[in-house]
Amino acid sequence: MELWLEQLHNLFAGKFSFQKEILEKYAKDAWLYARIPDGVFFPESKEDVIALMQFAHSKGIYVTARGGGRGYVGGAVPAKGGVVISFEKMNRIKEIHLEDAVAVVEPGVITGILQEKVKERGLFYPPDPASVMECTIGGNVATNAGGPRCLKYGVTRNYVLGLEVVLADGSITKVGGRTIKNKTGFDLTGLFVGSEGLLGLVTEITLRLIAKPPFRAGLSAYFEQMEEAISCINHVLSSGIMPSALEIADRFTLKCAREFTKEQIPLYDAHILLEVDGSEAAVNADIGFFENLLKTFSPKRLSKAFGEEECEKLWQTRRLFSMSLKASGLTKLNEDVTVPRSRLIDLINLGKDLQKEFNLTVACFGHAGDGNIHVNLMVDWLQEEKRKQAEEALNILFDSVLSWNGAITGEHGIGIAKLPWWQKAVSQQSRLLHEKIKRSLDPKGILNPGKFV
Amino acid sequence: MELWLEQLHNLFAGKFSFQKEILEKYAKDAWLYARIPDGVFFPESKEDVIALMQFAHSKGIYVTARGGGRGYVGGAVPAKGGVVISFEKMNRIKEIHLEDAVAVVEPGVITGILQEKVKERGLFYPPDPASVMECTIGGNVATNAGGPRCLKYGVTRNYVLGLEVVLADGSITKVGGRTIKNKTGFDLTGLFVGSEGLLGLVTEITLRLIAKPPFRAGLSAYFEQMEEAISCINHVLSSGIMPSALEIADRFTLKCAREFTKEQIPLYDAHILLEVDGSEAAVNADIGFFENLLKTFSPKRLSKAFGEEECEKLWQTRRLFSMSLKASGLTKLNEDVTVPRSRLIDLINLGKDLQKEFNLTVACFGHAGDGNIHVNLMVDWLQEEKRKQAEEALNILFDSVLSWNGAITGEHGIGIAKLPWWQKAVSQQSRLLHEKIKRSLDPKGILNPGKFV
Numbered sequence: 001m002e003l004w005l006e007q008l009h010n011l012f013a014g015k016f017s018f019q020k021e022i023l024e025k026y027a028k029d030a031w032l033y034a035r036i037p038d039g040v041f042f043p044e045s046k047e048d049v050i051a052l053m054q055f056a057h058s059k060g061i062y063v064t065a066r067g068g069g070r071g072y073v074g075g076a077v078p079a080k081g082g083v084v085i086s087f088e089k090m091n092r093i094k095e096i097h098l099e100d101a102v103a104v105v106e107p108g109v110i111t112g113i114l115q116e117k118v119k120e121r122g123l124f125y126p127p128d129p130a131s132v133m134e135c136t137i138g139g140n141v142a143t144n145a146g147g148p149r150c151l152k153y154g155v156t157r158n159y160v161l162g163l164e165v166v167l168a169d170g171s172i173t174k175v176g177g178r179t180i181k182n183k184t185g186f187d188l189t190g191l192f193v194g195s196e197g198l199l200g201l202v203t204e205i206t207l208r209l210i211a212k213p214p215f216r217a218g219l220s221a222y223f224e225q226m227e228e229a230i231s232c233i234n235h236v237l238s239s240g241i242m243p244s245a246l247e248i249a250d251r252f253t254l255k256c257a258r259e260f261t262k263e264q265i266p267l268y269d270a271h272i273l274l275e276v277d278g279s280e281a282a283v284n285a286d287i288g289f290f291e292n293l294l295k296t297f298s299p300k301r302l303s304k305a306f307g308e309e310e311c312e313k314l315w316q317t318r319r320l321f322s323m324s325l326k327a328s329g330l331t332k333l334n335e336d337v338t339v340p341r342s343r344l345i346d347l348i349n350l351g352k353d354l355q356k357e358f359n360l361t362v363a364c365f366g367h368a369g370d371g372n373i374h375v376n377l378m379v380d381w382l383q384e385e386k387r388k389q390a391e392e393a394l395n396i397l398f399d400s401v402l403s404w405n406g407a408i409t410g411e412h413g414i415g416i417a418k419l420p421w422w423q424k425a426v427s428q429q430s431r432l433l434h435e436k437i438k439r440s441l442d443p444k445g446i447l448n449p450g451k452f453v
Numbered sequence: 454m455e456l457w458l459e460q461l462h463n464l465f466a467g468k469f470s471f472q473k474e475i476l477e478k479y480a481k482d483a484w485l486y487a488r489i490p491d492g493v494f495f496p497e498s499k500e501d502v503i504a505l506m507q508f509a510h511s512k513g514i515y516v517t518a519r520g521g522g523r524g525y526v527g528g529a530v531p532a533k534g535g536v537v538i539s540f541e542k543m544n545r546i547k548e549i550h551l552e553d554a555v556a557v558v559e560p561g562v563i564t565g566i567l568q569e570k571v572k573e574r575g576l577f578y579p580p581d582p583a584s585v586m587e588c589t590i591g592g593n594v595a596t597n598a599g600g601p602r603c604l605k606y607g608v609t610r611n612y613v614l615g616l617e618v619v620l621a622d623g624s625i626t627k628v629g630g631r632t633i634k635n636k637t638g639f640d641l642t643g644l645f646v647g648s649e650g651l652l653g654l655v656t657e658i659t660l661r662l663i664a665k666p667p668f669r670a671g672l673s674a675y676f677e678q679m680e681e682a683i684s685c686i687n688h689v690l691s692s693g694i695m696p697s698a699l700e701i702a703d704r705f706t707l708k709c710a711r712e713f714t715k716e717q718i719p720l721y722d723a724h725i726l727l728e729v730d731g732s733e734a735a736v737n738a739d740i741g742f743f744e745n746l747l748k749t750f751s752p753k754r755l756s757k758a759f760g761e762e763e764c765e766k767l768w769q770t771r772r773l774f775s776m777s778l779k780a781s782g783l784t785k786l787n788e789d790v791t792v793p794r795s796r797l798i799d800l801i802n803l804g805k806d807l808q809k810e811f812n813l814t815v816a817c818f819g820h821a822g823d824g825n826i827h828v829n830l831m832v833d834w835l836q837e838e839k840r841k842q843a844e845e846a847l848n849i850l851f852d853s854v855l856s857w858n859g860a861i862t863g864e865h866g867i868g869i870a871k872l873p874w875w876q877k878a879v880s881q882q883s884r885l886l887h888e889k890i891k892r893s894l895d896p897k898g899i900l901n902p903g904k905f906v
Contacts, residue, residue: 099687099795122691146634155634157643158611173882179791180823181599181608181863183647184878185887185905190610190643194636211693234552238575240664241732279694279742282735289732338632342552370633410634425637429626433894434638440893441886452638 004059005039008083011055015042015089026084029071030131031417032331032381037064037084044089046164046172046203052085053201054170056446064448065197067107067139070131072334073415075143075196079450085201087138094204096121101209102161102178107138107202111145114207124212126153129411130322141202144194146411148245148275148318151369153210155411157193164204165192168442178206191437196413197448199441213277216244217287218311221299222268226250229270230345232297233368236274237341239293241286246369247273250348252378253321253365260324261317266301272368273318275311321365322374330361331381333390337401338372338410350400351375358389372410398424414452422452457512458492461536464508468495468542479519479537483584484527484870485784485834490517490537497542499617499625499656505538506654507623509899517901518650520560520592523584525787526868528596528649532903538654540591547657549574554662555614555631560591560655564598567660577665579606582864583775594655597647599864601698601728601771604822606663608864610646617657618645621895631659644890649866650901652894666730669697670740671764674752675721679703682723683798685750686821689727690794692746694739699822700726703801705831706774706818713777714770719754725821726771728764774818775827783814784834786843790854791825791863803853804828811842825863851877867905875905 001018008016017023018039028034043049056063062082069076078084091108098121105114112133115125128147129135135145141163146155162176176182176189192199223229229248236246249257249271258265272294276286287304294302305311325332339347351362354377366374375397379390398408398421408418408425423431431453438445438453454471461469470476471492481487496502509516515535522529531537544561551574558567565586568578581600582588588598594616599608615629629635629642645652676682682701689699702710702724711718725747729739740757747755758764778785792800804815807830819827828850832843851861851874861871861878876884884906891898891906 097793097795098691100793101690102793122693124693144636144640150634154607154611157640158607167886171882173886174880175883175886177860178793178858179825179860179863181603181791181820181825182860183597183789183862183864183866184860185867185875185883186648186652186890187597187610187643187646188883188886188890190640193640195639199639210695211691213693237554238551238664239732240575240577240666241735242663278731278735279692279739281738281742282694282731285734285738286732289734336636338634340550340553340555340631342550367634372632372634405631407630407632407635407637409636410632411636413636414638422637427627429624430628430638430641433620433626433628433641436893437639437641437890440889 004061008039008055012041012048015044015048026066026086029069029074029076031072031074031415033074033077033416035077035079035081037078038081039083041083041085042089043085043087046166049166049201049203050170050172053166053168056083057169057444060444060446062446062449065142065201067136067142068110068131068134070135070139071143071415072412073417075413075415077416079416087136090203093117100178103207103209105137105205105207107136107205109137111135111137111140118209119212122212123209125159125207125209127156127159130319137205138202141193141205142197143413148247148367151246151367152242152244157190159208160189160193160205161208162206163189163192163202165200165202167200168444168447176206180208196415196451198438198451198453199447215280215283216275216277216308216311217283218273218275218305218314219287219290219294220303220314221272221294222266222301223270223297223299224268226270226348227345228297229272230348232272232294234341235293236290237369241289243274243369244277245273245275247318247366248368249321249365250363252361252363253325256324256328256363257317257321260327261320263317265317268300273314325363325376325378328378330378333377333379333394335375335394335397336372336409336411337375337397337406339401339404339406341371343404343406344368344371346404347373350397354393354396358393360386360390360393419452457514461492461508465494465501468497468501479539480530482522482524482527482529484525484868486527486530486869488530488532488534490531491534492536494536494538495542496538496540499619502619502654502656503623503625506619506621509536510622510897513897513899515899515902518595518654520589520595521584521587523588524592524596524868525865526870528866528868530869532869540589543656546570553631556660556662558590558658558660560589560594560658562590564588564590564593571662572665575665576662578612578660578662580609580612583772590658591655594646594658595650596866601700601820604699604820605695605697610643612661613642613646613658614661615659616642616645616655618653618655620653621897621900629659633661649868649904651891651904651906652900668733668736669728669730669761669764670736671726671728671758671767672740672743672747673756673767674725674747675719675754676723676750676752677721679723679801680798681750682725683801685725685747687794688746689743690822694742696727696822697730698726698728700771700819701821702774702818703816705814705816706778709777709781709816710770710774713780714773716770718770721753726767778816778829778831781831783831786830786832786847788828788830788847788850789825789862789864790828790850790859792854792857792859794824796857796859797821797824799857800826803850807846807849811846813839813843813846872905
């Protein structure tokens with residue numbers, strides 16, 4: 001055992017572990033790749049985090065932050081070993097202020113729990129990643145998490161008003177504040193959000209909340225042809241009425257969901273899930289408008305949901321898509337590419353082409369409203385040949401997306417999974433900029449090393 | 454004449470001026486303070502900007518960027534002289550793409566002109582600073598401009614998808630892209646937005662647009678007591694229905710507007726302007742809801758506006774508030790402080806206290822919905838005693854706002870006007886962070902020197 005591990009173990013009695021089972025548990029996230037850390041640290045306060053970073057900085061020890069471990073790209077995997085810092089014990093909701101519509105939380109708070117707690121006060125925290133009951137606000141901040149509702153409400157960054165951050169050298173600083181608007185200096189808050197643990201460790205988050213919309217309604221529609229569904233989505237988005245969510249799923253996704261849930265999910269080429277929220281009167285008017293609009297695209301099935309309970313039922317199935325695909329027994333390579341809206345149909349068609357060319361299954365579903373489709377390559381990962389084919393298919397996918405002015409990741413981040421395409425996705429000048437900023441905040445490169453800078 | 458000025462004059466024939474009248478014209482913005490630059494540069498392309506920065510970097514010459522010159526804090530004032538770079542000739546709208554809902558523009562495009570052009574295509578660019586017909590998108594990006602509609606739609610940063618930026622050393626880079634969601638690396642786009650020209654010079658902006666809401670309606674209400682109005686605003690914001698704007702104005706503002714416009718504006722302690730947009734049916738429902746809500750607070754006058762034309766009439770007066778105050782003959786110190794919502798009433802009361810204590814007039818109006826009130830100290834600036842009193846009052850204002858967890862600027866930025874309070878507003882650790890980032894991107898400190906870093 002290395003000396004520094006023993007020192008940390010003594011320094012943080014009961015908060016630092018290098019037990020084999022613990023190390024294994026914290027070696028990976030929801031992606032394939034694992035790397036066993038040297039130790040795992042469970043801070044209970046910002047003082048603990050400061051003390052760890054002072055130690056790590058002085059000794060040059062790598063530190064990789066971890067939220068709920070639900071990331072899809074290996075962002076929380078300690079690619080070069082060192083210490084994993086898990087914020088699960090820093091999970092206090094410090095404040096929910098009704099009139100200010102603000103919550104102050106520690107990073108380890110589970111997103112879904114925060115949502116429940118603010119809902120009890122008539123408030124609303126919109127970002128809703130699929131793993132909402134397992135992921136943490138700290139992880140959401142690190143990845144700038146999204147979700148279906150982000151079409152209308154924006155992503156995590158839009159709700160972070162202020163942060164308390166421990167930097168690589170163990171110094172602590174507050175950035176941002178408690179107000180919706182704030183033009184005091186650079187947007188450092190926004191810079192830390194989505195920085196994948198490479199720039200600092202967040203120990204407190206001040207979140208903007210909004211009042212809970214009193215009513216919601218949804219439409220679920222199945223289309224014979226994907227083209228009809230895409231055209232329908234474009235008409236919805238150019239109507240000037242913003243749905244709170246606008247999701248799409250393809251035939252293979254539906255098939256998997258049907259098998260997994262044992263429910264009578266109809267099998268067509270495309271499914272659209274649309275939701276509207278606001279006052280009951282406005283929602284009733286707008287859902288009627290969208291119902292008529294959808295009907296002009298001749299859906300094979302069309303059903304409506306009114307109110308919390310009925311809408312949640314629609315979403316239950318949607319939330320199971322990801323799980324259903326996994327249950328197919330194949331390895332799911334979930335690529336959250338994003339394209340300008342005019343390229344949605346090209347993206348879906350590319351999925352079909354890849355399916356044929358590489359003899360693998362491609363399932364597409366996700367946030368069509370903002371061009372953010374999860375393209376899932378379903379692969380038998382144990383067969384090397386299949387794996388190679390999948391990698392080739394991914395190359396074509398990312399090259400195409402970039403050629404359409406799209407982005408290789410809309411929600412999940414770069415992590416390790418997308419590292420091979422980082423150089424293609426970002427110009428040399430921009431990479432240099434990233435390096436300059438990284439070096440200015442973490443000159444020794446000890447925070448989440450082995451990632452994109 | 455210094456050698457470098459002659460060199461620039463020769464290098465950029467017809468694009469570089471050091472004529473006295475030009476220098477004077479570009480010495481100030483909408484704030485009080487002027488500083489004559491050594492030269493003014495009018496680039497016509499990114500190549501011009503690159504060439505200028507290569508020259509400036511090699512010789513250590515200061516460069517201060519300027520948009521429409523409508524800023525309220527002297528942000529575009531060349532505090533240490535050098536070259537002012539005005540983007541007024543780089544004013545092309547390069548692209549408006551209907552299906553992608555994206556516009557690509559040069560920085561010199563007038564915001565209001567872009568809004569008109571995208572409206573012709575059924576699209577909408579929401580940010581609406583009061584100076585919309587004079588300010589530029591480049592200036593909006595530098596200051597992260599807001600406006601009344603930002604309550605529902607967010608500020609400029611929420612609409613900037615990508616930027617082309619010339620850095621201090623003359624290198625050029627693209628950051629961000631063309632998609633709504635993008636998790637490729639750090640949010641450098643967001644970092645440049647609002648950086649007041651201290652980190653780079655923006656030469657191209659890719660903007661997110663949305664579909665134009667088909668209908669709007671407004672309510673204008675006058676209240677006997679400011680407390681009633683503030684309480685009313687809190688009830689509106691906790692309803693779960695988001696108005697597209699929610700503005701407040703006090704008695705003195707109304708009085709000035711009445712004198713200036715010669716219209717029969719009623720004189721009460723508080724005025725609320727509320728607007729809703731969306732589908733006609735939804736808007737009709739929601740404006741009815743808000744009308745009933747406002748009535749429970751016993752307004753002295755209440756009027757409704759339906760559709761574009763009637764709503765615009767309500768806004769005409771609102772847009773003249775600022776001009777009306779100026780027409781009072783006094784100097785208007787427009788302080789765009791922001792407070793958590795529970796402190797709105799404290800802020801208004803503080804304005805009244807300052808008025809009594811310092812025998813000056815304080816006019817408050819602005820974006821009550823997001824706690825961003827423009828507190829205007831009306832001062833006879835030529836009297837030194839009055840000026841000193843005003844400065845003392847400002848000290849109390851900013852100290853109070855900071856003690857309430859507010860921000861000293863919600864829209865205008867720091868510039869020169871708010872420099873005296875920068876150290877109070879931002880912790881030493883955060884200032885250090887600002888300096889590190891500034892130094893990593895502009896090591897010689899030639900971009901907009903004499904400002905907050």
